[in-house]
Amino acid sequence: MNSPIPPFPQGSPDEQAEYWLALRDSPFYDGEQERRWQAWLAASADNREAWRRAEAFFGRIERIDPAQIVDIQAALRGATGARLEVADRPARRGHSWLVPMAACLLLAACLGWAMAAGWLADFRTGTGEQRRIQLSDGSTVILNTGSSLSVDFSETQRVIRLHGGEAYFKVAADAGRPFEVVSSSGRVRALGTAFDVKHWRDDLAVTVYEHSVRVAFADGETVESLPEGQRVESVGGKAGRPESVNLKQVGAWRERRLVFKEQALQAVIDDLNRYRPGRIVIADTDLAGHRVTGVFDANDPEAALAVIEKTLAVAEWRLTDALVILRRR
Numbered sequence: 001m002n003s004p005i006p007p008f009p010q011g012s013p014d015e016q017a018e019y020w021l022a023l024r025d026s027p028f029y030d031g032e033q034e035r036r037w038q039a040w041l042a043a044s045a046d047n048r049e050a051w052r053r054a055e056a057f058f059g060r061i062e063r064i065d066p067a068q069i070v071d072i073q074a075a076l077r078g079a080t081g082a083r084l085e086v087a088d089r090p091a092r093r094g095h096s097w098l099v100p101m102a103a104c105l106l107l108a109a110c111l112g113w114a115m116a117a118g119w120l121a122d123f124r125t126g127t128g129e130q131r132r133i134q135l136s137d138g139s140t141v142i143l144n145t146g147s148s149l150s151v152d153f154s155e156t157q158r159v160i161r162l163h164g165g166e167a168y169f170k171v172a173a174d175a176g177r178p179f180e181v182v183s184s185s186g187r188v189r190a191l192g193t194a195f196d197v198k199h200w201r202d203d204l205a206v207t208v209y210e211h212s213v214r215v216a217f218a219d220g221e222t223v224e225s226l227p228e229g230q231r232v233e234s235v236g237g238k239a240g241r242p243e244s245v246n247l248k249q250v251g252a253w254r255e256r257r258l259v260f261k262e263q264a265l266q267a268v269i270d271d272l273n274r275y276r277p278g279r280i281v282i283a284d285t286d287l288a289g290h291r292v293t294g295v296f297d298a299n300d301p302e303a304a305l306a307v308i309e310k311t312l313a314v315a316e317w318r319l320t321d322a323l324v325i326l327r328r329r
Helices: 013-024 031-043 045-061 066-080 098-109 265-275 301-311
Strands: 131-134 140-143 148-153 158-170 179-183 186-190 194-200 203-210 212-217 222-227 230-235 257-264 279-282 291-297 314-319 323-328
Touching: 013 031, 013 045, 031 045, 140 148, 179 194, 186 194, 186 203, 203 212, 203 222, 222 230, 257 265, 265 279, 265 291, 265 301, 291 301, 301 314
Parallel strands: 158 179, 279 323
Antiparallel strands: 131 140, 140 158, 148 158, 158 194, 179 186, 186 212, 194 203, 203 230, 212 222, 257 291, 314 323
């Protein structure tokens, strides 16, 4: 049985201190966790110093004006893609806003180890990585960058849970065991052999390369048979209508190419963010809606960014590679 507690990070003492700080304020913290925390503190002076820094950092959060929380949450939501909600339960120290505030900052700082169920996944890829997976039934999966999935096969069914990201499925025939891909935004059942599912934030997109699939969205909308050469999306929780697509264009990611045709710059930057560490943020609303057409090398997102900046006369402000802010010149 999988533990409900995220795994202990193997990184720096600072990362471990942030882990303990979050865990100690969670419902999963018990006597056994207390003993482990005490042992971690006693293990080294570096651990104790990291704990002191972490407590001091979150101590400063207590002094933030609660009126600033909404703005900070919105900024973090834009940077991380996380859905951030203010909790109703009281904080340990009497500030009802402290726990969600600390949680938001911790999610941004800890590279998302507790953001999603991806840490429970059977297979995952890192930033910029792709992976080909051979399943036990003979089906093949190509897992795109920053993606994760789990496999649940039995004698009567084949279920893939896509926690997040994108995957292409080439399904082996087995009439007695339906093949389904499940995410929080919907469920896709293979009626043929080859299709792509992209689950990013709360949006879902399904593209069929061979034969057809059945798509059931979380909002109740259903496409009984989405045929080859068509794509259907759910954006912001609302399902759209199926539309024909260029399969070579939408499937170019499997050849490490990013192809955009009259796409909003925000959508292009969202894709580039999946292929590079750190975050690119557009500070200009009008600029975010500018239409972009181009073909870029997924192995070199920095080159793609440079072309976009030159073509659109965009200026950047860079805080190392971790944060790049784009605005009009």
